[in-house]
Amino acid sequence: MSNAADRRSRRTQVARVAFDLIAERGIEAVTFRQIAAETGFSTAIVSHYFQNKNELLFTIYCIANEMARERLLGAFDDGLPLVDCFETLLPISEESRKNWRVWLAFWGRAHVDPLYLEERRRAANDSLALYRRMLGVRSGDALSGRAQNLEKAARRLISLIAGLSLEACFAPEEWPPDRLRELLADELRDYDAT
Numbered sequence: 001m002s003n004a005a006d007r008r009s010r011r012t013q014v015a016r017v018a019f020d021l022i023a024e025r026g027i028e029a030v031t032f033r034q035i036a037a038e039t040g041f042s043t044a045i046v047s048h049y050f051q052n053k054n055e056l057l058f059t060i061y062c063i064a065n066e067m068a069r070e071r072l073l074g075a076f077d078d079g080l081p082l083v084d085c086f087e088t089l090l091p092i093s094e095e096s097r098k099n100w101r102v103w104l105a106f107w108g109r110a111h112v113d114p115l116y117l118e119e120r121r122r123a124a125n126d127s128l129a130l131y132r133r134m135l136g137v138r139s140g141d142a143l144s145g146r147a148q149n150l151e152k153a154a155r156r157l158i159s160l161i162a163g164l165s166l167e168a169c170f171a172p173e174e175w176p177p178d179r180l181r182e183l184l185a186d187e188l189r190d191y192d193a194t
Contacts, residue, residue: 011049013039019060023098027057027105057106058115064102065123069130071096076134083185085134089161090184091168092177100169128154135191153191160187 017038021030032053036043050056068089075085091097110116131154164183168175 007049010041010045014041014046014049015056015059015063018056019063019102020098022057022060022105023101027109030057032056057109058119060102061106061109061116061119064099064106065119068096068099069123069126072130082134082188082191083181086157086161086184086188087181089165090177090180091165091172092180097169100165104166104169124158127158131157157187160184 014035017035018030021034021038030053032043032046035041035056036046039046050059071088072085075088088096091100106116107120110120128151132150135153135157136150160183164175164180168180
């Protein structure tokens with residue numbers, strides 16, 4: 001393995017461990033020492049891949065956004081029905097529950113830190129564009145002049161997914177997977193022509 005590939009691999013490993021620690025314990029509980037212990041690297045090696053904890057944390061926040069997008073696009077590219085695609089974003093699987101715990105850990109920072117706020121806005125705008133495209137392609141309306149309706153539908157969908165997911169994170173016994181799927185399916189009923 002080349003030095004560059006080895007560096008990317010170790011950086012990814014450090015980031016993955018930090019992601020899991022944040023999902024389990026929150027931001028403030030995560031230290032370079034814990035990450036080093038989990039990876040088997042020294043703290044010097046961990047700090048070699050990330051200049052400081054802030055750089056590592058921002059990387060984790062971006063990774064959380066990218067992981068959710070990859071799950072959604074993967075399901076869409078596989079031709080799954082829209083409800084199954086968007087279900088990948090709900091805290092139903094362990095992977096998605098971790099994603100939501102990481103997001104929740106960071107959203108307070110987005111309120112006070114312009115860097116996190118900008119990433120939050122970028123991710124939301126990317127999601128809205130992707131949702132519009134997915135809804136339009138599956139309903140056959142991509143070029144039919146219903147762009148305004150697709151915009152409203154995408155905004156309703158992003159709000160519904162966020163609202164359902166937050167409720168399911170805080171009260172999972174009241175928001176079981178079947179209830180989440182049912183409400184998501186109701187929202188998507190008119191858009192899935194597959």
